[in-house]
Amino acid sequence: MLSHQQLSQHSFDFLVIGSGLAGLHAAAAAAEHGKVALLTKAAVQQSSSWRAQGGIAAAIDPDDSAFLHFDDTITAGRGLCRKVAVELLVGEGVERVRELIRWGMKFDEGHMGLALGLEGGHSKRRILHAEGNATGQAVVKFLLERVVAHPNVTIFENTTVAELVVVDNRCLGCMAFHEDRFGPWLFTARATILATGGAAGNYARTTNPATSSGDGIALAYRAGAEVCDMEFVQFHPTGLYTESGPAFLIGEAMRGEGGQLFNKAGERFMLRYHPQHELAPRDVVASAIFREMQREGQPCVWLSMKHLDPAAIKKRFANIYDACKTQGIDITTDPIPVAPAAHFTIGGIVTGRMAGTSIWGLFACGECACTGVHGANRLASNSLLECLVFSRHAVEGALTVTDAPLPSADRRRSARP
Numbered sequence: 191m192l193s194h195q196q197l198s199q200h201s202f203d204f205l206v207i208g209s210g211l212a213g214l215h216a217a218a219a220a221a222e223h224g225k226v227a228l229l230t231k232a233a234v235q236q237s238s239s240w241r242a243q244g245g246i247a248a249a250i251d252p253d254d255s256a257f258l259h260f261d262d263t264i265t266a267g268r269g270l271c272r273k274v275a276v277e278l279l280v281g282e283g284v285e286r287v288r289e290l291i292r293w294g295m296k297f298d299e300g301h302m303g304l305a306l307g308l309e310g311g312h313s314k315r316r317i318l319h320a321e322g323n324a325t326g327q328a329v330v331k332f333l334l335e336r337v338v339a340h341p342n343v344t345i346f347e348n349t350t351v352a353e354l355v356v357v358d359n360r361c362l363g364c365m366a367f368h369e370d371r372f373g374p375w376l377f378t379a380r381a382t383i384l385a386t387g388g389a390a391g392n393y394a395r396t397t398n399p400a401t402s403s404g405d406g407i408a409l410a411y412r413a414g415a416e417v418c419d420m421e422f423v424q425f426h427p428t429g430l431y432t433e434s435g436p437a438f439l440i441g442e443a444m445r446g447e448g449g450q451l452f453n454k455a456g457e458r459f460m461l462r463y464h465p466q467h468e469l470a471p472r473d474v475v476a477s478a479i480f481r482e483m484q485r486e487g488q489p490c491v492w493l494s495m496k497h498l499d500p501a502a503i504k505k506r507f508a509n510i511y512d513a514c515k516t517q518g519i520d521i522t523t524d525p526i527p528v529a530p531a532a533h534f535t536i537g538g539i540v541t542g543r544m545a546g547t548s549i550w551g552l553f554a555c556g557e558c559a560c561t562g563v564h565g566a567n568r569l570a571s572n573s574l575l576e577c578l579v580f581s582r583h584a585v586e587g588a589l590t591v592t593d594a595p596l597p598s599a600d601r602r603r604s605a606r607p
């Protein structure tokens with residue numbers, strides 16, 4: 191990594207803003223084609239991607255199919271998904287996951303090959319996970335090693351992008367500030383890829399890190415790019431509830447492995463709400479929990495795992511076990527207090543097939559983009575897959591931008607490759 195003393199104005203082939211899964215995956219691909227600056231506003235590991243637990247959904251099992259994954263995604267999205275984007279997600283997603291495995295990424299295995307988990311809204315076991323439920327951390331670490339080792343990538347940590355430089359609808363780069371340095375830095379490149387994550391960190395009860403503050407969406411909007419669906423915010427049904435602690439995520443996979451939800455009266459209330467009970471789509475479970483909390487005047491409901499094998503639970507959910515232990519809760523024996531928490535920004539910067547925005551030379555992928563794959567409600571574990579699929583498209587789109595990053599009057603048109 192460069193020392194900040196050396197920096198003030200820099201020119202690269204590609205700028206990638208954000209070091210979550212979308213940014214790292216884009217940087218790894220772009221580095222095969224030119225010099226890449228990866229800018230990130232905190233330490234490289236600080237991202238929602240690092241916190242992701244359950245895994246990556248992909249119809250990789252011979253018993254499964256992209257058609258079934260497509261149907262589940264459309265159903266969860268309440269009819270508002272962009273079908274062509276969902277086709278790309280579920281079809282190319284399998285190839286992106288296989289590619290990661292070919293590169294050496296180790297997903298958890300069982301007796302019969304990959305150990306595939308089940309999550310709400312999925313009709314098949316298709317969730318690949320790693321290191322139990324520390325999937326995000328495992329994938330980010332794996333890709334980070336690859337990116338750091340690549341001679342074409344320069345990483346700028348603690349560097350906050352504050353403005354996109356756009357002239358005549360052509361993105362030329364960005365202005366950024368390093369936390370230890372006075373004055374802005376100018377970065378220019380032929381293409382800029384925003385991978386800045388969502389905005390759920392702005393909520394009082396959230397599963398996201400503080401870095402998820404919607405910066406990329408605001409930057410793009412201010413520069414004149416189209417954004418949409420910002421009213422669709424996904425609340426995770428089961429953030430840990432304590433009076434003062436953070437809403438640590440009690441992942442969907444806990445319910446996938448048999449966890450049951452109870453209200454204060456001891457009733458397994460999901461039986462009343464949906465035929466899939468605790469494995470109903472996320473919005474259904476979140477709103478059912480919210481209704482029960484309101485009805486009973488309680489700040490939470492309770493998730494119980496105590497009817498399941500304690501050794502298996504401890505192994506599969508090691509980090510949840512540890513996090514709850516610090517709050518005096520043993521997840522193998524105690525009911526876990528849970529309540530909904532802001533989790534995922536469904537809307538964002540409008541992107542086309544090649545992840546292009548309405549500004550020429552500006553691309554967006556991952557949670558900051560609105561590809562249309564989630565419709566009104568994201569299906570569990572589809573967002574890491576979205577990062578993999580559409581970051582690759584962003585790089586392919588960026589490669590079509592062959593003109594120098596100089597303003598030109600003929601770029602006043604809307605350009606969304």
Ligand SMILES: Cc1cc2nc3c(=O)[nH]c(=O)nc-3n(C[C@H](O)[C@H](O)[C@H](O)COP(=O)(O)OP(=O)(O)OC[C@H]3O[C@@H](n4cnc5c(N)ncnc54)[C@H](O)[C@@H]3O)c2cc1C
Pocket residue numbers: 207208209210211212213229230231232234236237238239240241242243244245246247325326349350351352385386387388397398399401402403405406439533534555556557558570571572573574575577
């Ligand atoms: C607790 C938790 C568990 C989850 N579990 C799953 C799961 O199991 N499966 C799944 O599919 N999804 C899961 N998700 C959702 C998923 O993790 C995210 O949607 C996905 O990781 C987003 O990746 P990203 O690369 O787009 O953004 P992020 O991973 O959020 O990365 C954004 C990056 O941009 C940087 N950044 C932001 N603003 C600026 C700026 N102005 N200048 C420079 N850098 C900036 C940030 O520092 C960060 O590095 C989970 C989310 C959370 C919070």
